[in-house]
Amino acid sequence: MAIEHADVLRAAHLARLGLKDDAEAHGYVDDLTHILEMVDRLQAVDTEGVAPLSHPLDATQRLRPDEVTESNQRETFQACAPATTEGLYLVPRVVE
Template structure:
């Protein structure tokens, strides 16, 4: 599955990372080599093997649906790039 230049640009767009054409060419070489290494997996027969997502196969624990956290908005917003009246500021989304 040889990686194409356009696929690197597509991944960069999906991941919201600004990438110039020349940066993409640089990453293409490296990522191609990494994916060639990864392609060794294809030689292994995994027919009927269930995917393993959690090493102990634990399932998600549930707890009672109750409020356990108090509001610490001011504290959490202290590390924000830009806030006003308790709101996070970003460039205008809707004109």
């Protein structure tokens, strides 16, 4: 897919990007052309039978044990609340 000068100017307008001059837009034409050529090369690669990966590296996440590290402080936190019941905060109804 070929990118032309007018395509860059239109994309810059739609993205609300301010290009200083035509030389800057011409540089973007070359950059975008190289990017699209690379995408075309990637799409040409045969990936039949290749399983998708969740991560490019064969690594596992180190997990910590799921243990309680703090004591229950619900009563302390709810002591300053205007209204609570059965461990829940009561708030005024805002939607009818």
